[in-house]
Amino acid sequence: MLIETNRRTFIKKAGLSMAGFYYFPHLMRKPAPSDTVRVALIGINGMGLNHLRWFAGITEVEIAALCDVDENHLKKAAETLKEIRPDAKPKLFTDFRRILDDPEIDAISCATPDHWHAQVAIMAFQASKDVYGEKPLSYTLREGELMFEAMKANNRIFQLGTQIHAGDNYHRVAELIQAGVIGKVHNVKLWKTGSPPVFEKATYQDVPKELNWDFWQGPAPERRYHPERCHVSYRYFLDYSGGIFQDFWCHIADIVWWSINPQKLESISATGSKSAGIGDTPDSINIEYKFKKLDLSWSSEIPDVPGAGTKHIGAFFTGDKGTMLADYSSREIRIDGEVLKDIEDIPKTILRSPGHQQNFIDCVKTRQQPESNLAYAKEMTKPMHLGLISWKLGRPLAWNYKKNEFKGDIEANNLLFRPYRDGYNWIGA
Template identity: 55%
Template sequence: MKPITKINRRRFLKTTGIGLAGLPLATNAITKITPADKIRVAHIGTGNMGSSHIRWFSAFPDVETIALCDVDKLRLNDAKKLLQSRNPSANPDLYSDFRYIIDRKDIDVVTCATPDHWHAMVAIMAFESGKDVYGEKPLSYSPREGQVMLEALKHHNRIFQLGTQIHAGENYHRVAEIIQSGALGKINTVRLWKTGGTKGLGFPPNEMPPEHLDWDMWLGPAPYSEYTPVKCHGTFRSFFDYSGGVFADFWCHIADIMYMSVSPENLTSIDARGEVPDDGIADTPKWIDVDFKFKDLDVFWTTKPPQVPNAENMHIGAHFEGEKGTLTCDYENRIIKIGNETFSDLPEVPKTLPRSPGHQRNFLDAVKSRNQPESNLEYARKMTLPMHLALISFRLKRKLSWDSTREEFKNDSAANFLLARKYRSPWKLPDY
C-alpha cells in the first residue's frame, strides 16, 4: 500500500476520534487478547526511537507487526526494510497519516515515537478506538494533555506504558528498596541533574519542505511554522513549539528513580532559572536550574552536577540526602555513604520489589492481563508534571506557587494560561 497523504472530510471525521466540534466519536472496541494470541502492533513514528520499537517488538514471538506510519516516506521505507530484515515474511501496510491506523479494528497496540507535540493526540485517539499504547517520553507536551490522556485511558479501559526503559532495570529497583528500607533515614533532599542543554542551531533560512516529508502533518496541532530542517528530525526539541529541550527529554529518566523511591507529594512551589541560546533560533533552555518544594522534601534540578561526592563523573544522576546517610546513583551505578563508610550495596536490606520481566515484556503482559504495567500512565503523569511546571517558571522568569489539589497555579493567570495551548485547526484536544 502506498503511503497515504490525503484524507477527505468524511474520512477525517471517522478516523480522528474527534469531530470538528471537538466531540469524541464512539469508535471504541474493547480488546480481548488471550495469553496464546498474537498481539497485532502498529508503529507510529519510525525514526530513531521508532526503529528501536520495531527491533524490540519484532523480537517477541507473540507480536505481529502489521502496519507502519511516518510522515517522512524515506523513514517509512527504511522502517519496512528494517522490519523485513528481522522478519522476512513481514508485509506491513504503510501509512503517512496515523488516523488510518486508528481506524483499523485489527490492530491491538500502537507504539508512538513521534515528536513530543503529537504524543497526547496519538494516545488519546488510540484509546478511543480500543487500542493500547506504548508511548515514548516525555508523556505529553503540556500538563492539560496529560490530564486528558489519563481521563481517556480510564474511560476506555486501556493499557499504557511510558518508554522509560531504565525503569525496568535492576539498579533502579535496588535503589528504591534501599531508600524505602529506612537505612538512610528520612530523605529530606534530592538533587537531580543532567549535563548539557540546547544549542542555538544558527539562523538557517526557511526552505520548501522536501517532497518525501508531509510538513503540515508533521506540525499537526502545533502552531504553523515555515520549514527549516533544524525544526524537524533530530533537533525539534530545541523549540518550545514542539518540546522543552534536553530538560524535557531527560527529566523523566532520572526523576523516575526519585518517584520510585520516595513518591514526593504536595508540590507547593517551583523556581526555575536559566538562559536560552543567543547564537541561533532555538529557544529551549541552554541551561536550567530549578528548586522544587514538596511536602517534607526539597528537590533541586541542575544542569551541572551538584557539589556532592561522586557526582562530578556522572552526566546524569540523582543524589538522596537522608538523616543517616546519602545515596548517589545514575542508570547503572549507586554509591552509598553512611558515616565515613562507602558501600555499593547494603546486603542486609532485603529485596522487596518485584523485578521487571523487561520493559516491553511488562507492557505486553499487561495488554494480555489488563493490569497496568510499571510505567503506567497515572504514575507517568504524576512524575512528568513538575517538568512542565518548571518550564513555565523558566519562560515567565519567576517563582510560582502551585495548588496540588486543584492542579493550578495560585493567583497567576499567565502561568495558568501556559498549562495548555490551543491546537492548530483542525486538531482539537477532546474533553472528558
C-alpha cells in the same frame, strides 16, 4: 452450537486467565498463533526505529502496520523490519488515523515528536487500542490529565517509554531507600549536563516532497519549513518540546518518584539561559522545588556532592541517616563515613521486570497496568512541566496541589495547556 470468538476478545480472555503468571511472564514466551498481539508503530524515525527493533524481537508480537508523515522514514522502517522478520508484511500509512480505524490492531507504539504524544494516545484509547508511548508523556500538563481520563474511560493499558525503569539498578535503589537505609529523605538533587546544538540561522527551503510538513506540525503553531525545526532537532524549539531538560527529566526523576513519591508540591522557582542561535529551549536551567516535606532541585551542572565526580546525570538523596547517589546503572550509599554499593541484608521486595517492552505486551494480555503506567507517569512528569513554565516566565510560582493549578496566576495557568491549531484539534480539547 459453536460460538466463534474474535481474535481480540480471545487475547483479552486468555490474558485474564494468565493473571496468575503475571509476575513470571518468562514462563509464557511461546504463544499460540491466536495469542499474537498485533502492534502498529506511529513515528518510526530515530527512537521509532528502536521501538521497531524491540517489538520485532518479541515472539508474540506481529508488527502489523507502520506510519510516518515522511515517506523516506516509512521505506527505511519497512526495510529494517524485513531484515529482522523476512515474512513481515506490515501495512504502510502516512496518516495514523487509518491505523486507529483497523479493528484488528491491538496496540500502538508512539514515537512521534513530543507535541503529538497526547492526541495520538487519546485517540488510540478511544479506538480501543493500548499504547506504548515515548517520553515525555505529553507536551503540556493538562494533556497528561486528558490522557489519563481517556485511558480510564476506555479501559486501556499504557506504558511510558522510560526503558531505564526496567533495569535492576533502579529497582534496587528504590528498595534500599524504601527500606530506610538512609533514613527519611528530606533533600534530593537531580542534574543533567549538556547544552543544545546551536543553529545560527534558519535555512529556509521548499518542503521535501516526501514530507507532509503541515501534518508534521499538526497541533503546533504553523511555521515556515526549515530542516533545523524538523526531524531530530525539533527538540530544541519550544513549539514542539523543551530541550535537554524535557528530554531527560523523566529518566532520572523516575527514580525519585519511585523511591519516595514526593507529595504536596508548594512552589517552583526556575532560572537559566536560552540557547544561542534560533533555538529557544534552555541552554541551562536550574530549578528549586519545595514540597511539604522535601526540597528537590534540578541543575544543568554537576552538584558539589560526594561521588558525583564527572557523572553527567544523577540523583543525590540526603536522608537523616546517610546519602544515596544514583545514576542509570550505579549507586553509592554513604553512612557514617562508609561507602557501600549495596546492603545485602535488605531483601528484594520489588519484582524484577521481564523487559520494558515485554512488560507492556504481557499487560496487554493480562489487562494489568505495567511498570511505568499512566497514573504514575503523569505525576512524575508534572514537575517537569511546571519547572519549564517558571523558566519561561522568569519568576517563581506558587502551586496549589489541591486544585492542581497555580495560585492566583492567570498567566501561568494559561500555560498548563496550549490550544491546538485549527484543523488539528481532533479530541475536542
